[in-house]
Amino acid sequence: MQYRNGIRTTMMVLAAASTALLATACQSGDDAGATKASSTRPESSASAANGPSLPPVASESAESDSPAKACAADALKVTLRQATQRSAGTGTGAVVVRFTNVSDKPCELKGHPTVAGAANGSPQHNSPLKTLTFGTATAVRVAPGGSAWAKLNFVQVQGEADGYCASGSDPVTYPTLVIGLPGSGSHQAALDDGEIAECDNQVTVTAVSKSELS
Structure with a gap:
């Protein structure tokens, strides 16, 4: 009887340990997901703040090279x-x-x-x-x-x-x-x-x- 009680106790300890490891793994996965999400939020926010890219403004040198009218x-x-x-x-x-x-x-x-x-x-x-x-x-x-x-x-x-x-x-x-x-x-x-x-x-x-x- 004492021998069976020892086996039962050992099995209960192993089951508790497995449950604890599973909970830790799930929590680590959630934390990694949270970290990944938090790292992408600022990038998305920066893109929204900057808005779409705009075409370059024509420079003064380009204007100075444009054709001019004949001198009146x-x-x-x-x-x-x-x-x-x-x-x-x-x-x-x-x-x-x-x-x-x-x-x-x-x-x-x-x-x-x-x-x-x-x-x-x-x-x-x-x-x-x-x-x-x-x-x-x-x-x-x-x-x-x-x-x-x-x-x-x-x-x-x-x-x-x-x-x-x-x-x-x-x-x-x-x-x-x-x-x-x-x-x-x-x-x-x-x-x-x-x-x-x-x-x-x-x-x-x-x-x-x-x-x-x-």
């Missing part, structure tokens, strides 16, 4: 100065034209200028010069306050005093020039010092450039 006539100020690099002689030789953007928006200049000699009065009363072009015309973007340039090379007057033309024609003098540019109007301007003296009523013009010419 009233957006330009045109000035003339005698070139430092010009053919030998007593005439003007060469003139640098400066186109300055006086508007508050960027604009574009493109092409070879047209040139006419004029007096100090109305620019409509002028004498167009035969124009020969030099260089390839490309669009030049001019920022507000910025400039672009072109160069005019005249047939030089030779000799002293009033001089002479190598062709045998008579030299001609103009107080002002009327400079035209495709899509950008015509502009009357004078040299800051002196008048324009040239031969043969002919001029070679460069395309508008973003680099200052000499």
